[in-house]
Amino acid sequence: MPHSFRLSQGRDLVTIMIIQGPHASAGSLGNDLLSHLQSLAHAAGRTLELCTCGGLRDFVARVRAVKPTTEFMLLDPGDLAQQVQVHPEAGLGDALDKLATPYIEVHDDSDAALEPRDSSHGAPVATIIINGDLATSYQIALGIALRQLDG
Template sequence: MAIVMIHGPDNPEGRKPDGNVQAGLSQRAQSAGHALLHYRCATERQLAERLARIDRGQADIILLDPGRCAGDGPLHRSLSHLQVPYIEVHDDSFDRPEPQLPDDAGPRVAVVNGYQAQSYTLAMSMALEKLGCADCENDFNVGT
């Protein structure tokens, strides 16, 4: 199966993971036996449609950066029907926090308020742990 990363419409100051970060995230997912699918949505409608398609069995977990749609009602309605758990990701800086989705917005596992690319790295770690793959990336086991 797959881990799906979705970016909603950007805020003007929004930052997205660069190619090196994206490659690192893909490698971590692959090492754990999962593909990383990445989608960018230019509008809230595209975001809602993408979530509806993913809900049909395409993903194990979603890393969702709602962008400027976090405060809007249509996204909240889409998330209320979502069957796949998701981690809400914000790449805000400490001086400009992004708005978050409401607490009851679908099957959210966690909210990651990071600093630029670090938020995606932390969200990937949380997703792998949620999928039971916390140790999948290690080539050795230190257990007894």
């Protein structure tokens, strides 16, 4: 079951959602990074919600259940990239093709990138990969998302 952690205060509108798959302990988001990302979003007048998923099934379900109030997503499959390739029947490609919300893929390892999407509708706005530095990947992705929402 997905775990949601609300980073916004006093607002029900979610403008940016992070959907994160499982990571080895060194690759997961820490509280300091979450606080920093929340501060950046708040300074831009946006809210931010984090949903961590323990497996591929939860990850796909969360992508399918994106709220209409979500204006942008940062999608971090973490250690699920190989499972996505081995189990296309899990439906991540279909979920991304039906997704109306723009998204950016975030990775800390080039081996974790998802397969390129054939459909322009299901393609990410950008794919950010800073090998070994998830924090920088998230900061760059959030910056792009905030600029997209501002324009």
